[in-house]
Amino acid sequence: MCQLLAMNCNVPTDIVFSFTGFATRSCEHADGFGIAFFEGRGVRCFVDAQRAADSPIAELVKRYPIRSTNVIAHIRKATVGRVALENTHPFIRELWGRYWVFAHNGNLTDYRPQLHAGFQPVGDTDSERAFCWLMQELAKQHARVPRPLELAETLAELLPAVTAHGNFNFTLSNGEALWAHCSTHLHYIARRHPFSTARLQDEDMRINFAQHTTAGDRVAVIATEPLTADETWTAFSPGELKVFVDGAPLV
Template identity: 50%
Template sequence: MCELLGMSANTPTDLCFSFTGLTRRGGETGPHKDGWGISFYDGKGVRSFHDPEPSASSAIARFVSSHPIKSKTAICHIRQANVGSVNLANTHPFVRELWGRYWVFAHNGQVPNFVRRVGMYEPVGDTDSEDIFCDLMNQVRQNLPRDAMPTQLASTLVSLAQEYASQGVFNCLLTNGDWLFSFCTTRMASITRRAPFGPASLQDTEMTVDFAAETTPADVVTLIATSPLTLDEEWDRYQPGEWRLWQLGELLAQGQVDVPRYPTTPAPETC
């Protein structure tokens, strides 16, 4: 199965701690050795790193882990390939421009025999994930106004996500840098850190951070991941069909729709 990691914060925040834990699952503590990628927003710009090598042994991943690139919104993905070969074009997150902003998308799951509808966006690689992203972007562009509010966007995104989930496993993160949309078919969890901050220890490597020394009392940082990254914090697990829309670290909207129930074993969640 692939794994996702997203961040929404009210102040520029580095992802070094959580990213370090996630990369261990890319070929060391987990099987997700078929590439990785991460995208950070800097204003309306996006700084992206991609590598088809395992994240646990990637020199580029080590560089990202050791450099505190600060952002209010970020999405990361580690891949275990099923649909599509192992190459740079098939590494998530995928990025497209719409209405003068970069939209970033990452997917965990498998949607067999997916057929993309006609539109201006087309995939570069050969994964079902990128095909779905292009379909989603085409549908948003064709059916919503340019000035659509986040909650109006969420209604369309939920409808599309439910449609994709009816065809296969569809866990996703999507953002335009302003908001972060998350949808769960099988597994996802989130945690919101705010004052009073305390220490946390990673599950996948011996590393502890005292967030009280790294933050201010006004900071709010939410992380969304396929599975919890820390040992000593209480993560809030999503239910199948649950979606949450985040903005500046806070929950803006949420809900739940009916989706088929899939086993949470690795086989159907590769991507």
């Protein structure tokens, strides 16, 4: 199973601590990794077809604390599509004059939606096809960027056409909000003042968040499985769709 990681904050924050533990999981998911950071209306995206545990790009991300309010990362275990750079998540498309970033965990069987010229996959994964279809259908239903909850309502209407083909855990962001859907496994934690100390599940690393934050900071982290051993993570229910804005869930 692939692994998802995402972060949504009210102030630019680095994801080095979470990504360090997340990258360790690539030992079992060795078919590529990627991470995308929103900075204003722009996106920095780093992808590699080799596993994060061995990738110099992953080491760069760990050592270079890029600060962002919305981050999406993915570790791939290939099921549909060969191991190649064009099949490595996250995927990026433009819609309504904004970048959209998407990553998927799951397997969609016999999924071949009709796509028009505006949104076509570059690679051959079921994930990228699903992303293109979602962007295509969102563009049909809205003339401009809808509000986060309004977009969540539209996504909820579209999802059954995809989930009928299999598991569709995903994260999606346009740099202003972050949407996360669970078919099987997804968890989140929303950190706020007073911040405490946390220890990674997969790596001998601990951090005191109070030393790196202010009283007004809010940080939500979404992951396939909890990343820390001494914090309380909330599990999504199967079929649940949540939208995060400014470091907190709206639904």
